[in-house]
Amino acid sequence: MAIDFLSEAHALQSQLIEWRRDFHTYPELGFQEYRSSGRIAECLQAWGYEVQTGIAQTGVVGLMRGGSPGPIVMLRFDMDALPIVEENAVPYRSQNAGVMHACGHDAHMAIGLGVAKLVAEWRANLNGAVKIVFQPGEEGLNGAEVMVNEGVLENPRPSIFLSVHVWSDLPTGRVAVSPGPVMAAAERWSCMVHGKGGHGALPNQTVDPVVAAAQIVTALQTIVSRNVSPLDTAVVTVGTLHGGDAFNIIPSRVEMSGTVRTFDPAVRVTVLERLRQIVEGVGEACGTHVDLEIVPLTPALSNDPGVTEVVRDVVETMLGSDCLSADVRTMGSEDAAFFTREIPGCYIFLGASDASRGLDRPHHNPSFDIDESALVLGVAILTNALGRYVFSDESDR
Ligand SMILES: [Zn+2]
Ligand SMILES: [Zn+2]
Numbered sequence: 001m002a003i004d005f006l007s008e009a010h011a012l013q014s015q016l017i018e019w020r021r022d023f024h025t026y027p028e029l030g031f032q033e034y035r036s037s038g039r040i041a042e043c044l045q046a047w048g049y050e051v052q053t054g055i056a057q058t059g060v061v062g063l064m065r066g067g068s069p070g071p072i073v074m075l076r077f078d079m080d081a082l083p084i085v086e087e088n089a090v091p092y093r094s095q096n097a098g099v100m101h102a103c104g105h106d107a108h109m110a111i112g113l114g115v116a117k118l119v120a121e122w123r124a125n126l127n128g129a130v131k132i133v134f135q136p137g138e139e140g141l142n143g144a145e146v147m148v149n150e151g152v153l154e155n156p157r158p159s160i161f162l163s164v165h166v167w168s169d170l171p172t173g174r175v176a177v178s179p180g181p182v183m184a185a186a187e188r189w190s191c192m193v194h195g196k197g198g199h200g201a202l203p204n205q206t207v208d209p210v211v212a213a214a215q216i217v218t219a220l221q222t223i224v225s226r227n228v229s230p231l232d233t234a235v236v237t238v239g240t241l242h243g244g245d246a247f248n249i250i251p252s253r254v255e256m257s258g259t260v261r262t263f264d265p266a267v268r269v270t271v272l273e274r275l276r277q278i279v280e281g282v283g284e285a286c287g288t289h290v291d292l293e294i295v296p297l298t299p300a301l302s303n304d305p306g307v308t309e310v311v312r313d314v315v316e317t318m319l320g321s322d323c324l325s326a327d328v329r330t331m332g333s334e335d336a337a338f339f340t341r342e343i344p345g346c347y348i349f350l351g352a353s354d355a356s357r358g359l360d361r362p363h364h365n366p367s368f369d370i371d372e373s374a375l376v377l378g379v380a381i382l383t384n385a386l387g388r389y390v391f392s393d394e395s396d397r
Contacts, residue, residue, distance in 0.1 A: 027081030030137030070128025161345025170351030197252030
């Protein structure tokens with residue numbers, strides 16, 4: 001008999017909600033998650049984990065080894081909140097002014113603790129090991145990359161990676177697990193268009209960087225429409241455009257920045273090449289000189305087909321095939337990609353909205369909140385997935 005982790009997770013429901021509300025009440029920004037990670041480390045220590053703290057500043061790693069050899073499964077939960085003033089009038093409203101768990105990482109920490117507790121309770125049935133990673137600084141800060149650089153993927157090196165994100169686009173009870181890329185590679189680009197300033201009434205005596213910038217913005221739109229296959233996926237966005245101080249003066253410089261998002265490495269190369277050719281070439285055609293900088297932020301997050309199939313089967317067995325959503329993919333980025341780039345894994349989108357109660361605001365919205373009944377499902381899916389890899393079936397403890 002397999003361990004009934006769904007019932008085990010249900011039994012933890014009130015505890016999961018209590019943890020989640022506590023984390024929600026005291027949100028902390030990236031790399032400052034001292035209170036959150038302190039609570040987590042205390043729990044892991046109490047439950048018998050080998051605990052490592054202070055990795056990537058506030059990261060916590062709990063390792064539970066089984067009695068016999070087997071796969072080493074890594075689970076990752078992010079901990080950071082956002083610089084947002086919470087607008088929810090709930091008893092667990094943020095008590096840290098201007099900081100809010102508006103992405104659901106409070107829920108991730110609660111799910112992580114729930115999984116950790118069940119793994120500890122069933123350790124007699126454990127083969128291999130479970131490495132539970134609580135990560136700082138996911139929100140644009142690449143905490144995952146810092147953890148990799150500080151050795152989180154070694155001693156022991158995991159063979160399987162699993163992670164979950166509560167998802168406000170999906171109602172509670174629905175889960176999306178798709179093979180292949182599910183979140184995009186992201187680059188930040190910025191450039192300075194250098195012209196020659198002068199009087200707004202005498203454009204012939206200037207080299208106008210405003211006109212050059214306008215042509216660049218327009219020409220950039222041809223990358224996705226003309227250079228990328230209609231069957232592939234890419235985004236080129238201009239996010240900022242700054243130049244000039246007065247209506248009758250042609251400025252000498254215009255500054256622009258934006259982002260590129262892609263799934264496929266070959267498409268990424270094409271888009272970045274065309275970006276450079278267009279920005280520099282159009283700038284030159286306009287008589288300006290353009291300095292362009294492209295900074296890679298995160299790789300694409302790609303789900304391993306084998307691990308994804310196991311997770312799909314876990315969800316289907318537990319909740320029925322109706323609960324599996326069609327492909328969820330987003331051009332947003334997620335630094336868990338630094339883990340899935342090295343370890344075959346699956347990143348799970350866990351439905352957590354309930355429109356009838358207004359719990360369906362988008363992530364990063366000041367009124368974001370989740371349907372807390374998703375917490376139990378998160379714990380049950382991850383522990384059942386662990387059941388396929390590291391838990392033996394004997395029900396005796
Ligand atoms: Zn977020
Ligand atoms: Zn998030």
